[in-house]
Amino acid sequence: MTEYLLLRHRNQGEENIADLDTYLALGGFEAYKNIVTTMTPESVVEIIKASGLRGRGGAGFPTGLKWSFLSNRFPRYVVANSDESEPGTFKDREILEHNPFQFLEGLMICAYAAQSEVAYNYCRGEFWELTHKLEEKVHQLNDYGFLGTQIFNTDYSLQVYHHLGAGAYICGEESALLESIEGKLGQPRLKPPFPADRGLYQSPTVVNNTETLTNVPLIMSRGPDWYKSIGTEKSCGPKIMCLSGHAKHPGNYETELGITFRELIYDLAGGIKGDRNLKAIMPSGASAPILPANDEVLDTPLTYEDVPNIGSQLGSASIILLDDTVDISWAVNKTMKFFKHESCGKCTPCREGTYWMSHLLGRINSNVAETKDIKLLEEVANQVTGKCLCPLGDFSTSAVVSGLELFREDFDFHLSNGNQSIQDVNI
Amino acid sequence: MSKEDNILVTKYGDQIQVILDRYPDDQKRSAVMPLLFLAQREGLQITDVIMDEIANILGVSTTQVASIVGFYTLYYLQSGGRNRIQICTDLPCALRGSDDFANQVCDTLGVKIGETTEDSEFTVEAVMCLAACDKAPVFQIHNSEGISYFENQTISDVQSLIDQLVKVPEILEEDDK
Numbered sequence A: 001m002t003e004y005l006l007l008r009h010r011n012q013g014e015e016n017i018a019d020l021d022t023y024l025a026l027g028g029f030e031a032y033k034n035i036v037t038t039m040t041p042e043s044v045v046e047i048i049k050a051s052g053l054r055g056r057g058g059a060g061f062p063t064g065l066k067w068s069f070l071s072n073r074f075p076r077y078v079v080a081n082s083d084e085s086e087p088g089t090f091k092d093r094e095i096l097e098h099n100p101f102q103f104l105e106g107l108m109i110c111a112y113a114a115q116s117e118v119a120y121n122y123c124r125g126e127f128w129e130l131t132h133k134l135e136e137k138v139h140q141l142n143d144y145g146f147l148g149t150q151i152f153n154t155d156y157s158l159q160v161y162h163h164l165g166a167g168a169y170i171c172g173e174e175s176a177l178l179e180s181i182e183g184k185l186g187q188p189r190l191k192p193p194f195p196a197d198r199g200l201y202q203s204p205t206v207v208n209n210t211e212t213l214t215n216v217p218l219i220m221s222r223g224p225d226w227y228k229s230i231g232t233e234k235s236c237g238p239k240i241m242c243l244s245g246h247a248k249h250p251g252n253y254e255t256e257l258g259i260t261f262r263e264l265i266y267d268l269a270g271g272i273k274g275d276r277n278l279k280a281i282m283p284s285g286a287s288a289p290i291l292p293a294n295d296e297v298l299d300t301p302l303t304y305e306d307v308p309n310i311g312s313q314l315g316s317a318s319i320i321l322l323d324d325t326v327d328i329s330w331a332v333n334k335t336m337k338f339f340k341h342e343s344c345g346k347c348t349p350c351r352e353g354t355y356w357m358s359h360l361l362g363r364i365n366s367n368v369a370e371t372k373d374i375k376l377l378e379e380v381a382n383q384v385t386g387k388c389l390c391p392l393g394d395f396s397t398s399a400v401v402s403g404l405e406l407f408r409e410d411f412d413f414h415l416s417n418g419n420q421s422i423q424d425v426n427i
Numbered sequence B: 001m002s003k004e005d006n007i008l009v010t011k012y013g014d015q016i017q018v019i020l021d022r023y024p025d026d027q028k029r030s031a032v033m034p035l036l037f038l039a040q041r042e043g044l045q046i047t048d049v050i051m052d053e054i055a056n057i058l059g060v061s062t063t064q065v066a067s068i069v070g071f072y073t074l075y076y077l078q079s080g081g082r083n084r085i086q087i088c089t090d091l092p093c094a095l096r097g098s099d100d101f102a103n104q105v106c107d108t109l110g111v112k113i114g115e116t117t118e119d120s121e122f123t124v125e126a127v128m129c130l131a132a133c134d135k136a137p138v139f140q141i142h143n144s145e146g147i148s149y150f151e152n153q154t155i156s157d158v159q160s161l162i163d164q165l166v167k168v169p170e171i172l173e174e175d176d177k
């Protein structure tokens, strides 16, 4: 792809599109204006449906379909999910920082399509500075008459507000996020009912990821057929791939969905740091099974349909590379520390399970574990899987189960080798 | 209510109204998180008095406010350094040397992870992913002015930042005189 569609600030010669006048001069908000003044909400939903856009927040749910599910009650709400806290994910932050108006335009089009007059952008608390900048941009949009009452002399009114989280990964889960806006603990709700029926303040609500919404103005201005021509049949459009860990050049890479791991890692990102060998890939942050870096995996297209075929998930494409110096048991221990810290504590298998798995992995990594500890680790992982209220419970076991299955020697090593630590090699 | 129970309302009345206006009239409770952030401008510690005041403003119980403070990691019940240096040591950053980096920062300040310097200027903490993994080593500084990111850091960057942060109040005091 020659043109950046999401990371548009990177296009050669493009001026600073975080500046409203520049964004407007480049055709910004034309789609929004056209929609508000000439289109029905239903026809917007139909176009998004036809585009094949799928959610970029992890689950890949068809966006237009989600918008069409809203119960026929009012008020309705639209919430952007800018909580971005999965280890290895840093795409939404770049969008919000450098291409904020395309995101806001997407959020505003979504609100119109959902017939919602209030939209919130939920940003993780760490985005404190960024959120203050975004609030200023929203003020500007009010001043320009794109937000407020009787927008473009129509009956439509819309306000956009920001809500800051305060350091809790679980608030990225949509129902926990809604609880958090309501001023409650960020703990997931039992589903159903889904947000489309009972969301924010028990009203019908759309929750979409920041990157998902940033696609919307493109689709509305260039048409669903154009959009569908990018990517694969089931995974349409551009996607930001976050590449971290042992990449030679880590960073965000905007590509078409459907390029292979190999193309991304070796052609675009220059291969592995220090030209070492790649050992394993974590394609969806800490939350999905680890993949071995073999030819089959490397030649797999990055799509919602292909990555599950090799035993993992595309998620939000937060791809962590592990080179051949990495002790997988150490990496798994790191992920478990994360999940233990981030478990919201609402259900016992997750709260206790992450605690025990972290304890056992800690023992293994300190070379004091015995074979029975590994067995116990496997058992605990099995007891957690499928028994939790929200997906975090299952996420927490992905790296453990796949790590043990594929790289068992990295765990056993700590049992047989007494006091030696191969973690020393790994600095 | 005595005046000292009205710290936020007295000082930030207008801003509190702006915050409350973001949420429906019958959903004031939604404002608890932004009000807690506002309170932390007075110093990074949420006191009982502040929780009472926020509970009063929102018409909820102090226990409800306290549970929010306890749940979210960016609100602090315990006092710490004036600046919290929160270094990401999560997996992607750790693969790029952030554990070592965190230890070096600790050595520079003469503390361990989780500890506060004797002059109460700095607390060093290890935190989870900050959404800046491609720019490791990365940390944020959380103080009463807010939260700022520092990316692609070296230990000498940290050293000069520390000097700068310690100097700031002196400069302010001189200006005040």
Ligand SMILES: Cc1cc2nc3c(=O)[nH]c(=O)nc-3n(C[C@H](O)[C@H](O)[C@H](O)COP(=O)(O)O)c2cc1C
Residues within 6 Å of the ligand: A054, A055, A056, A057, A058, A059, A060, A061, A063, A081, A082, A083, A084, A085, A086, A169, A170, A171, A172, A173, A174, A175, A207, A208, A209, A210, A212, A213, A390, A391, A392
């Ligand atoms: C534990 C957990 C954490 C999540 N974190 C995020 C997140 O940080 N950002 C995000 O957009 N979605 C996150 N999600 C997915 C959301 O629940 C939801 O599916 C998504 O925001 C929907 O938007 P989309 O359809 O545009 O992807 C998370 C889900 C779970 C279970």
Ligand code: SF4
Residues within 6 Å of the ligand: A170, A187, A188, A342, A343, A344, A345, A346, A347, A348, A350, A351, A388, A389, A390, A391, A392, A393, A394
């Ligand atoms: S699975 Fe874990 S994070 Fe999810 S609701 Fe249960 S305790 Fe909370």
Ligand code: FES
Residues within 6 Å of the ligand: A087, A088, A089, B088, B089, B090, B091, B092, B093, B094, B128, B129, B130, B131, B132, B133, B134, B136, B138
């Ligand atoms: S792992 Fe450190 S910023 Fe993501």
